[in-house]
Amino acid sequence: MYTTLLQQYQLILSARSSLFNSCDTLPKELLFTPLPSFNNESIISQLVHVANCYVFWLSNSAMQEQRLYFKDEDCKNMEGVRQAYGQVDLVMNEFLLHNNNSLQEQRVITRPDGSTLFRSPFELFTHVITHEFHHKGQVVNMSRQLGYIPVDTDVIRE
Incomplete structure (x- = not known):
């Protein structure tokens, strides 16, 4: 399953790259513009x-x-964002290597408020990538509200 998740993450990286390239076309000040429709x-x-x-x-x-x-x-510009996501990629690689043989094993997760829950590494992997795609959609919507038409950022693109 490790290889499959690694391949899936490669698809995420491709879609992320498309989003970041689209953000590169926006004037820098718009990247920092708070939008009331997105809680500022x-x-x-x-x-x-x-x-x-x-x-x-x-x-x-x-x-x-x-x-x-x-x-x-x-993250003063998209290059700073890319550097942060370079670190994210290292975290993902370490996470997948660390959990290679135990992706379905339930673990205790402690939240910042001290509450705990049980989740498997596979569930956590799924959560973070779907969370990224949720916010990717928001970023696409934000750019539209700022007057720009974003490129296709889906995993399957023309």
Whole structure:
């Protein structure tokens, strides 16, 4: 299953690259424009939030490593976002290698509020990638609201 998840993550990387390339076409100030329809979040803040979701669930929770979270101000442009996601890719690779033989084994996960839940590495993998796609859709919608037509960012593209 490890190889399959690694292949699936490669598809995620392709869709992410398409999104990031689309964001490269936006004027820098629009990347930081808060949108009321998105709780005054910006495109950059959405992308940083997703990166931090990977860190929280895969590294800090599942592998019990305490990695620092990314900050909006550390991602001053799309190159900064790409650097953050380079770290995310390392987290994903480490997570998949670490859980190669136990992807279905339930683990205790402690949330920031101290509550606990049981989830398998496979469930966590599924959560972070679907969470990324949820926010990818929001970023596409945000760019439309800012007056730009984004490129196709689906896994299967023309």
